[in-house]
Amino acid sequence: MIQLKKIRRATRRDLAQVVEIDARITGMRKPAYWAGILRRYRLFLVLTDQAAVQGYIVGEVRDWEFGSPPCGWVFGIGVRPDARLAGAGTRLLEAICAEFRRRGVDKVRTLLARDNALVLAFFRSQGLMAAPFIALERDL
Amino acid sequence: MRLQKNTLLALCSVLEFAAEPARALSTAEIARKYRASPHHLAKVLGRLRRAGLLSAARGSGGGYRFSANAKRVTLLDVIALFERIGAPAKARTLALEGAIAQVLAEIDATARATFGSVTLETMLKLARRPPAARGRAA
Numbered sequence: 001m002i003q004l005k006k007i008r009r010a011t012r013r014d015l016a017q018v019v020e021i022d023a024r025i026t027g028m029r030k031p032a033y034w035a036g037i038l039r040r041y042r043l044f045l046v047l048t049d050q051a052a053v054q055g056y057i058v059g060e061v062r063d064w065e066f067g068s069p070p071c072g073w074v075f076g077i078g079v080r081p082d083a084r085l086a087g088a089g090t091r092l093l094e095a096i097c098a099e100f101r102r103r104g105v106d107k108v109r110t111l112l113a114r115d116n117a118l119v120l121a122f123f124r125s126q127g128l129m130a131a132p133f134i135a136l137e138r139d140l
Numbered sequence: 141m142r143l144q145k146n147t148l149l150a151l152c153s154v155l156e157f158a159a160e161p162a163r164a165l166s167t168a169e170i171a172r173k174y175r176a177s178p179h180h181l182a183k184v185l186g187r188l189r190r191a192g193l194l195s196a197a198r199g200s201g202g203g204y205r206f207s208a209n210a211k212r213v214t215l216l217d218v219i220a221l222f223e224r225i226g227a228p229a230k231a232r233t234l235a236l237e238g239a240i241a242q243v244l245a246e247i248d249a250t251a252r253a254t255f256g257s258v259t260l261e262t263m264l265k266l267a268r269r270p271p272a273a274r275g276r277a278a
Binding site: 114115117120121123124125127130 | 211214249250253254256257258259261262265266269
């Protein structure tokens with residue numbers, strides 16, 4: 001069992017591992033995207049064991065997006081497949097929710113693909129319910 | 141969104157079993173609690189047993205026990221044993237019929253995603269929360 005150690009803010013040195021975790025989950029390597037995430041978002045946290053990054057979470061507080069009062073948004077969460085079932089996702093979500101509360105908001109929200117059953121089930125298990133919004137799109 | 145009576149009875153029953161997996165519950169106990177006909181409930185529990193969600197309990201009390209993984213079984217897994225969310229699409233010859241079918245398919249897809257992402261364990265957690273907190277996100 002992997003010993004999950006601590007949660008801290010992500011640094012440039014973590015990026016290669018975050019890219020690798022994301023690529024294992026999504027099948028796509030996106031180093032430029034993750035470098036941009038590190039520049040743009042203050043709430044980019046990683047969970048580490050002694051040697052490596054085991055998971056990450058990204059989010060921020062957004063004011064009045066989509067007409068909503070300020071709330072915390074989780075944009076992405078990922079845990080190494082071999083580090084799952086040890087509470088890593090729960091700890092990451094708790095950590096970012098604590099940061100959201102410190103920033104004065106009392107709601108967390110996320111947006112997921114309908115067919116992403118694994119991550120949907122995770123957020124459901126953490127008590128998140130459907131938000132009063134509907135995501136819409138069309139081909140251009 | 142409405143589910144058939146059988147489906148609702150199956151969901152309540154399987155959650156009763158999952159809440160206390162070590163305990164055997166009799167058909168009569170559940171039938172009393174949910175004001176259902178024991179004969180009718182027996183058919184529902186039989187289907188849950190054949191799907192591997194329950195197993196027959198040995199001993200004088202009889203009844204059933206939960207025999208699956210509450211972290212892995214979703215509401216959709218149970219519902220699909222009794223009814224289908226979203227009828228198969230029929231060939232539409234009229235444009236308006238096709239447009240209505242498209243909107244209904246969107247609703248069905250959302251319902252399936254919702255039921256498919258809520259595990260029995262999540263439901264038990266939700267049921268334990270105070271009623272006022274059930275509509276709130278974490």
